[in-house]
Amino acid sequence: MTNAKEVRELQFTRMQLVIVFVLVIALGAFIFVLGVSVGKKQARLAQGLEPAAGPSTEVVRPKVKPPTEALAEKAGTPPSEKASPADEKKVAAASSDIRKEIASFEAQEKTGRESPAVSKSTPAAKTGTATPAPKKTAARRSVPAAVEPQIGLLYIQVVAASQKSEASQLADKIREHGFSVFILDPRAGTPFYRVRVGGYRTEEERNRAGERLAAVLKKKPSDFYYPPR
Numbered sequence: 555m556t557n558a559k560e561v562r563e564l565q566f567t568r569m570q571l572v573i574v575f576v577l578v579i580a581l582g583a584f585i586f587v588l589g590v591s592v593g594k595k596q597a598r599l600a601q602g603l604e605p606a607a608g609p610s611t612e613v614v615r616p617k618v619k620p621p622t623e624a625l626a627e628k629a630g631t632p633p634s635e636k637a638s639p640a641d642e643k644k645v646a647a648a649s650s651d652i653r654k655e656i657a658s659f660e661a662q663e664k665t666g667r668e669s670p671a672v673s674k675s676t677p678a679a680k681t682g683t684a685t686p687a688p689k690k691t692a693a694r695r696s697v698p699a700a701v702e703p704q705i706g707l708l709y710i711q712v713v714a715a716s717q718k719s720e721a722s723q724l725a726d727k728i729r730e731h732g733f734s735v736f737i738l739d740p741r742a743g744t745p746f747y748r749v750r751v752g753g754y755r756t757e758e759e760r761n762r763a764g765e766r767l768a769a770v771l772k773k774k775p776s777d778f779y780y781p782p783r
Contacts, residue, residue: 703736707753708760710767711779714746721747731770733763750781 566574703709712728712735715721721737728735728751738748751767754760764775 703738703750704753706783707755708757708783709750709752709754709781710760710764711781712749712751712767712771714748716745716747718747721749725749728767728770733767 713721713724715724718737725735725737728749733751734753735749735751738750740746751763752760754763760780761775764778764780768775768777
């Protein structure tokens with residue numbers, strides 16, 4: 555009895571072979587790129603170019619020139635050259651000028667703070683007497699002066715009062731609202747003080763004034779007497 559070995563064959567189409575070939579090439583390229591990147595990183599770590607703890611920040615401080623160099627620059631002498639005796643005198647003079655400027659600035663600031671108190675006290679010290687404070691006057695509406703009746707003008711008689719004090723109080727009240735008002739003395743045989751407002755040139759002007767006067771006194775225009783010319 556003979557043992558026959560079975561042989562199995564794998565058959566691929568042309569398309570399958572192309573796909574397998576492309577996958578093998580892609581896998582090889584990926585492994586190559588990965589190896590290159592890992593190698594570069596290891597080389598940086600070995601050389602100390604890439605710290606493992608993280609990025610460090612460098613603090614840059616401004617360079618401050620020493621006072622001698624600053625004074626030399628102000629005096630016109632370069633700091634790199636050796637200063638001569640004349641240059642040293644210039645530097646000393648410049649430093650003294652700077653000190654004088656600082657002292658004058660401080661003096662001005664000090665006098666500026668104390669100037670209000672001094673200015674307030676100087677007038678009294680010179681004259682020896684205190685200036686009187688201005689009197690406070692209450693703000694009042696300008697009141698027209700009393701007028702006398704004129705012939706040919708029109709007037710409004712507000713009231714005829716038996717007491718002169720009553721007529722005066724009413725006249726002052728009307729005068730505060732900007733009207734020209736006067737009081738006529740009693741005539742013969744009548745003990746009444748007549749309070750009149752005016753005069754007006756036309757009837758329309760007198761009628762408008764009567765309406766305003768009635769609104770002020772809270773009356774009707776018909777409550778007043780309108781004497782003829």
